[in-house]
Amino acid sequence: MVRKPEGTLLIFAAAGLASTLLLDFAQAKPNRILSGVGLGAFEFLGIYGGILVIAFAVIIVSSVQSDVKRRHLISGMAASAGIAALLLSVGPMASKALPPGTSPRISIAPGVYVTLLCLYIILGTSMRRLKGHRYLKYAFVMVAAAAAVFAVASGSLSDLSIMKEYQVKRSQFAGNLKTHLFLSFGSTLAAAVIAMPFGYLAYKKPGLEGKIMTPMAFFETIPSLSLFGILMVPLGYLGSIGIFKAMGVSGIGWAPAFIALTLYGLLPIARNTLAGFKNVDTGVVEAAEGMGMGKGGVLWKIELPLAFPVIFAGIRVALVQAIGGAVLAGLVGGGGLGSFVFLGLAEASSDLVLLGVMPIVLMTLLGDGLMKAVVKRLEIGGAI
């Protein structure tokens, strides 16, 4: 019996193939800011472009294969091979493709991103459908991940424009990264510490729900940048007072960014705290009370563990939001990876923008994925 072809594989393999054949994979620029000549997959990657084409072709063929298990095995293998080939070849090929001149640059062009995205989705799809084949699944991911790590660690990418930007900004990179982490994780932590008790209060005293949630919802309507800006005024004033000055508070720098991000984090966390507690089965609470647990016991042993997955999901939302929001700190002198973004924007250097954006995106995906996994664990742990 011939089965329906796997739509996701088919479509994304076709899209990937199209992008390989049609889109630019690199830009060879005479210098840092001038636009250059676009290079297609074959011009840029040579034989490796061929590998990509073959990988996509294999995926297309396997997507109509009748044996479901086999079609995902083959697709997964082809996709991880494609990702590895692309990641490993980009660096060395960039060195070859450098145009002559005093300060030529090779920038990655959209084709690479589109192709990678297609491969990533194909890999994800195949992994999801390959239930049971645990080790094989991880082998695929490991191959792709190892290729990425090797490409970066071996220094093979050093002739890419973005890495040259990194070289110039090397001394600031670690600092900005740290600031960004501090701003996003710190503000989320602060928001959690503030919002959780408020959420709990709103749960215990339903009359207060509106009074607690409305102001938090209000912050959400203020554009983030304005909030940063508005905070600069009172903070500038505060910063002239001794203690705060000693703490490093001032109208410029990290303080307004930190506070604004904290304010934005309040709503999702408080809302989820409230929902989490509301979600706890009243029968369970009644049983706990009926067994002679004290108020504290009920809160810590029963309500909180049961509400926590939902609360944590709120923290996840707040964190993702904060990682993105912290970019704007770059505009008010707060540092963070946003500095690269705005400097790049100002210098019309998209590679510098990317130098700021890439870690942020990675951070978001990693943080999000990690926290999602934790939520899942918490739930499997029996809470839901």
Place this chain on the structure above:
Amino acid sequence: MIRLEHVTKEYDGFKACDDVTFTVGKGEILVILGPSGCGKSTTLRLINRMVERTSGSIEVNGRNVDSVKGEELRRGIGYVIQNTGLFPHMRVDRNISTVPSILGWEQKRADDRVKEMLDLVGLDYERYSKKYPRELSGGEAQRVGVARALASDPDIVLMDEPFGAVDPINRLRLQKEFSQIQRKLHKTVVFVTHDVEEAMLLGDRICIMRQGKVVQIGTPEEIVLKPCDDFVESFFGAEGALKLLSRYRTADYMEDVPAEGESLLKDSSLKEALASMILEGKERVPVGGGSVSLASILGALRREVP
């Protein structure tokens, strides 16, 4: 022993419990029966002070319930509710050992107790102790709920529609098992239900409530035979008498007369014996070594209630 005297609970002037007075003797099961909203749960929860009464007095084992802190009082009283209220984030063993561990029992003793309790409610320790509540069927969860309530070996157990959420077939099994357990343990039980059959099967006495008030208290026979008003009568319907038959065991009505046909177990009820007679169209069915006659079934109520 539980004694309520003129106990009233008001919510904003609405009397959820209105001048309730009753006594539950040691080792007795008192079933509180009544329509939804009549104050059954409230009465139950007044006893372990989950709800504080507005007036009246309550004694448990001879001591006024106000003489100890609410939490301590509750630790000494088993409590089972309709949807089991099992803690979904704890495995079965930790659910059962909750009160023991609040009471500070040492680990070993609590573990042994879990084993003993699972045994009592007919669940295999190996198979069930490490499961999460969501991995249990409704009937299994209910058993664990009972095991948990009994874990610290309280004299007194309060049960609020404990089998309400279980499907009819499993429900009957659980009721019978509970009967057996009770025959072993002799707890003092207050049992809330709105299921007449259940009340009939389990209650030593039945307390019928309506709109917060106690309408009638008595043995099932008293209530079926001498309902104090139409409301109580309507509760048992036209078939009340048949339901009573399910309380009596054939063994007690056996005569040394032989009869033909397939023999019933001694343990079976008169109701089953009656069904068997109708099925066969005979006036006598064999039970164990002897038999039971239609005549003695017809006289059963008179014999039980002289």
Place this chain on the structure above:
Amino acid sequence: MIRLEHVTKEYDGFKACDDVTFTVGKGEILVILGPSGCGKSTTLRLINRMVERTSGSIEVNGRNVDSVKGEELRRGIGYVIQNTGLFPHMRVDRNISTVPSILGWEQKRADDRVKEMLDLVGLDYERYSKKYPRELSGGEAQRVGVARALASDPDIVLMDEPFGAVDPINRLRLQKEFSQIQRKLHKTVVFVTHDVEEAMLLGDRICIMRQGKVVQIGTPEEIVLKPCDDFVESFFGAEGALKLLSRYRTADYMEDVPAEGESLLKDSSLKEALASMILEGKERVPVGGGSVSLASILGALRREVP
């Protein structure tokens, strides 16, 4: 008239319905009874082609169900499901007139029909027609569900545990009302349940299923008296015979012999008469002008099943 012949439904090799053959005569209620997952719903849904069979043939009113489009077929067959499936965004009247309006009835006729249907199921038009489903109690919602299924006056009605979600007291009332409606309308009904009492009360014939297969089909008496295997027997338990008694009306067993005591209604069942005898300890109870004797109850099954 509905006829299934060797109907099988496979899901990935798993047979949810396995070689099912039965016929439901015009005006007959066939109850499908069986444990959870045995294929009752699947069988029902095969009839109105909500599920397409893998093999076999199905006829409805003499025509192969494949001869019309599924949607059209379904418009001609009433369908009631457990949780009513009322459309929460439509008021009661629009819920009931859904099929009439799909069929393009004119407004006036549809409105009249709504009135008629609400009347049939005992709901006041003024009070209920403009309510939303969430404003109805469980029992009321169930009535509306039945009214909706009957709105276009289909010959054939499929009911999938229609009273499953209603509490026991209301349930009994609904079952009795449904009996009465059926006595008026004479629909051809396939009724799915896992409640033995319900099957006994409503079914002209009962079809017992297990693991996708039909185990036994027959009148309630046939099934109680001649269960084809242990599985069927276990279904009705030791009290099967007593349950059958609830099907027979005292009027049919009345003798012209006077008796003392409070008289039962002619409409009451033999089971009620039996209960009354046990209560009074007498072998004869008055019914209407005459009386019913214990002896005739003892002979009832033999009389119904010669």
Place this chain on the structure above:
Amino acid sequence: GSKSEEPAVKNQGDPITVGSFVDTEGGILGNIILLALEDKGYVIEDKVQFGTPDVHRNALLQAELDIGVDYTGNGQYYVEGYEESVWVKADSAYESIRTADEKNGLLWMTPAKANNTEAIAVTKDFSEKNSVKSLADLAAYINKGGEIKFITSQLFAEKEAGLLGIEKAYGFKFQPSQLVLLPHGNTAETLKALSEGRDGINAALAYATDGSLVDLGLVVLEDPMSIPPVYEPAPIVRKETADKYPEVKETLDTLFAGLSKEKLQEMNKKVIVDGASPKDVAEAYLKEAGILD
């Protein structure tokens, strides 16, 4: 570099904070100061490319920064009570801001002789084809109804000493549709857009010291009426710092002396076009000027 001998640290435990504007030139000038002072044996806290001009200014006023770099012409925004005309002459501009800022505890050191003023740039082709060489030519071209699209910073477009003044002085007016307004004043973006002719842009805001002008094939239109003020970069040091470390003040006062407009252009080009590190460029300059060895 060869670090044969480490000079003794002169400000143990009290690092001097050096900041500058967050733009290309800020990176270079800030690093020049930083490297020169480090060479003299001072511990520096690196806040080069600290923030926008206003953030930088406030940081200096609030002692967040000890040393910064600013342009004389910006005095027009910082201090009140001066005629607008003082800002269009190099000497009067410097004197005005120097004396005014002394009251604020900020000492302006001698500026570089390099006027990094705002200007309008067009492509060489455009200039030749339409014979537009000065702002007056541009006015004529626009008033004739010639195609124009000017990319500029919002700030320049909206100030009297900027585009508004130029429009008034030369007698023309951009329609809103002929303007692309950016919220920031860095010209890398404007010049890139111009050189690539993106979105029909054929004129752009430029600074006179922009390094990419030549490489991109652009020319700056002459401004005979000298409308925008003179912007000469100068080191600024807080008075407390200057008093505490007189050597720092001395060093800074002469540090920018050798910087010409051409030199700045060249250095800017190295950073923005060739992608060199501002620090490397600054170091190379200091070595060339003999300040570092």
Place this chain on the structure above:
Amino acid sequence: MKVRRMLPSGALIALLSLMLIYSREFEIFMYDIFETKTQTGSRTPLLVLFTEHLKMVVVSGVIAVALGLAIGIFISSGYGREYRDAFEEIISLGQAFPSAALLALVVPVVGYGSEGALIALVIYALMPIVYNTYAGLTGVDPDCIEAARGMGMEDIRIFTKIRLPLAANVILAGIRTSLVINISAATLAAAVGAGGLGVLVVNGVKAFDPVLILEGAIPVSLMAVIADLVMKEIERKLSYS
């Protein structure tokens, strides 16, 4: 009664209009309060910036709603279910880009002005709409669908008569969320020269000028709150409960 419900949003709209009409006076008043001096003579009147902002929000909103509904409906239908994960992945990847960064990256590809901003805004607004459309449509009580099917409704009719009305409030809530996000995010569009009220905010932040910031932020916040209220009202109207 109806009037009372519309009172808050009406009052806010009036406030916003007043602010737009008397922007100059507001500015002068605020500069007095903050005792700072204006640094920029505003070339673009507040009303123009407001209109730009509104246009950006409306255009991106309309595109996002159309696209989001289409995607949401597609992946919740029988045909598109298999693409659900892929779409989810793409959209959540898009969300991983901070709005400012997304704008910064779109510009080099698309160019200055509103196109770049629009693309970024659409990507941003898409997620809640797709998500809620999907959740709303698949969250409809299966018993209702079963009943509808059992009554002989065709797929189209089930969709228009049952699924869509029942999912309407969830979908609208998604649109509301995305609209509020969008109004706020459009502020950043100024960073790529797309204009709008963000021009004032960005310049204000750079120039350390609270008056400019407020002049931009207040209308934006008002817009967001008004949009929220109005959408809630529509939700209330269209949902049955």
